[in-house]
Amino acid sequence: MRILIYGINYAPELTGIGKYTGEMAAWLARQNHEVEVITALPYYPEWQIHEKYKGKWWMTEVVEGVKIHRCPLYVPAKVNSIKRIVHEFSFLGSIFPLFLRSLFSKKFDLIISVSPPFHLGILPMLYAKLRGTKFISHIQDLQVDAARDLKMIKNKFALDMMFKLEKNLFENSSAVSTISTGMKSKIVAKGIPSSKIILFPNWVDQDMVRPLPREQSLIAEFGLSEDSKVILYSGNLGEKQGLEVIIEVAKALQSRKDVVFVIVGSGGGKANLMKLANDANLNNIRFFPLQPYNKLSALLATADVHLVLQKKSASDLVMPSKLTAILASGGCPIVSAVPGTTLYDVISDHDLGILIEPESPDALLQGIQRALASDLSHYRNNARKYSELYLSKENILRQWEATLFDIVQTKKEFVSNLTH
Template identity: 50%
Template sequence: MRILVFGINYAPELTGIGKYTGEMCEWLAGQGHDVEVITSMPYYPEWKIKKAYQGRWWFTETINKVKVRRTFFYVPEKVTGTTRIAHEFSFLLSSSVWWLKALFKKYDLVISPYPPLIIGIWPYLYSRFHKTKWVFHIQDLQVDAARDLGLIKNKRLLYILEHVERFFLRKANSVSSISEGMKKKILEKGISEEKYIMLPNWVDIDFIRPMSKEESMRRELGFEEKDIIILYSGNMGEKQGLEAVIPMAQKFANKSEVKIVLAGEGAAKERLMKETEANRLKNITFLPIQPYEKLSAFLAIADFHLVLQKKAASDLLLPSKLLSILSAGGCAIVTAVENSSLHKMIGETNAGWLAEPENIEDLIRILENAIDSPSKNIQKKENARKYALKYLNKDEILSNFQNVISGQS
C-alpha cells in the first residue's frame, strides 16, 4: 500500500505521539509498504526545535525507509492557550506546501494522529478529492480534556471545537483509539462501532526489559543502593497531576533514604522546580529526558514509578509511560478513577498499586504501604512484566492493525 501519514509529532521525538507515530510508520515500511509522512521539526517535549533541525524550512529526509517531509513552524517559548493555537495553525499553514504537491499523488490510505484537532483538515480534503480511505487516529481526546480540565473556559469556543471534532469523526472512514475507555467515549459521540479500530499503544518488550539495581544507572546518577527511589519519567504537563509531588516530598522529607526523581520536560517543569526551591526540598531531583538506548537501565533505578492522572482526564488519554514501566517489570503507583481503563488495567492484573486521583493523603498512604510491603512489590513486578508480554507486543498490535487497513484499501 501507499500510505500518507500527517501529524505534528514524529521521530526522533522520544515521548508521546511522535514516538508511536514514528514506530508505526517504520514498522509499516518494514513490511514493504510505501510510507510518506508530512510533519514538523521535532520539538517535543522540550518545546524547542532540536538543534539539528534549527534554521531549516521545508526539506525531505528518509528515516528507516520512511520518506519524511518536514516543515518549519512556530514553537512558543511559553506554552499558553493562545500560543498553542498559533503553534498549531502555523503548522497547518506551512504544511500546505507539501499538501499542494500531495494532491497530485494517489495514496491508498491517509492516517492522521490526533491531537491537534486541526490535523483533520488536510486529510479530510484530500480523502474527498481522491476518494482515499482516511483513518483518524485518536491518542488524546483533546477537546474533552480541554473542557474537563478547565484549560478552555470559553463556552462558545468549546462549542465550535466540539462540532469540528464530531465533523471529522463522522467524515473519517475509520476512527481508531488506544483504550476501551476512549472507545466508549468516541462511540458516545455518535460514531458507529463498525468504523472503529482498536489500536492500543505498544512497547518493544525485547528492548525494554527488567534489569537489576546493579545493572541500573543508580551509581551513574549518584544514587546509593539503600536509597528508595520514587521515579516520575515522562512529559511534565498540566494533565499529569504533578502538583502532588511537592506535598509528597514534604511528607517524606525526614526520611533521608526516600528520593523523588522527576525526569523529563514539559510545561509544568519550571513551576515544579520553583516550588521545590521555595519549599527548600532536598529530596527531589530533576533530570532531563534520558537516552532511549538507556531506558531499561534508567527505569531500573526506581523502587516505585509514579503514574499520575487527574480525575478529569480519566479515559481521555492513557499515560504511555506506563507501558514502558510494565515492560520493565516496574512497580507502579497509579492514580486512576475507578472503572476507568487505567484502573482496570492495573487492578484486574495486580500489576501495581492504585490510589485515588487528586487525593494527596491517599497517595501518600499507598506509598507508605508499598514501601513496607516488599513481598507484594515482587509479585506486582512479575505481574507487570507478564501483562506486557501478553498485551503490549508491538509486532502483534501492528500486525493486527495492518490486517485491518489492508482490508480497507
C-alpha cells in the same frame, strides 16, 4: 500500500505520540509499504526545536525507509492555552503547501491523521474526498474534551464549534482508531457507531525494554546511594498529570533520608515544579533531563516505585504512554485513576500496581508508604507478564497492518464493482 501519515509529532521525539507514530511508520516501511509522513520539525517534550533541526524550514529526509516531510512551526518557550493554539495553527499553515502538492502528485491508498491536534484532520479529510482515498482518524488524546475538562478553554461557543468539527471529521473518516476501550466508549458517546471504531493500543518493544538488575540501573550515574528508595516519575511534565502533588508528598517524607524522588523529563510544567521544590527547600527531589532510548531499561531499573499520575478530569481522555514501558520493565507503578476508567480497570483486573485517588497528596503518600513497606515482587511479575501478553509491538502492529489491508481492500472492491 501507499500510506501517507499526518502528525505534528514524530521521531526522533523520544516520548509521547511522536514515538509511537515514528515506530508505526518505520514498521510499515519494513513490511515493504511505501510510507510518507508530513510532520513538524521535532520539538517535544523539550518545547524547543531539536539541535539538529534548528534553522531549518521545509525539508525532506528518509529515515528507516520512511520519506519524512518536515515543516516549520511556532514553538513557545512557555506553554499556555493561547500559545498552544497558535503553535498548532502555525503547523496547519506550514503544511498547506505540502497538502496542495500531494493533491497533484501520486495517489495514496490510505491517509492516516494522528490527533492531537484534532483539527489536523481537516486537510487529510479533504485529500481523501478529492482523491477517493481511505482516511483514518487515529486518536491518541481526546483533545477537545481535555481542553474543556481541564478548563484550558472556557468559551462555550468555541468549544461547541470544536466539538462539531471533531464530529464532522469522525463522520467523514473511513474508520476512527483509538488506544483504549474507555476512549472508544467516549467516541461512541459522540454519536459515532462502534462498528467504525478500531482499538489500536500503544505498545512496547520488549526486547529493548526489559527488567534489569539494580546494578545495571542509573543509580550511580544519578549520584544516588545504593540504599536509596527511589520514587521515579519519568515522562512529560505537563498539565494533565497534576504533578504538584509530588511536591506535597516530598515535604511529608523529608524526614526519611533514604527516600528520594527522581523526576526525569521535560514539558511545560517543569519550570513550575522546580520552582515549587526550590521554594520549599526540598533536598529529596532530583530533576534530570530526558534520557536516550537506549538507556530506558536502565532508567526504569533505578526505581523502587514508579509514579503514573493523572488529574481526575483527564480520565479516559488520555492514556499515559509511559505505562507500557514501566510494565515491560517489570516495574511496580502507583497509579492515580478513577474507578470505571480503562486505566483503573487494567491495573485492578491484572493486579499490576497500587491504585490511588487522583490529585490527593494524602492518597499518594499512603500509596508510597504502602509500597515501601511491601514485597512488590508479585506486581513486578504481573507487569512483565501483562506486557508480553497484551503490549507486544510486533503483535499489535501485525494486527494493525491487517486492519489497514481490510480498509483499503474494501475501497478497491467497491471501485471494482462500479467498473464491471
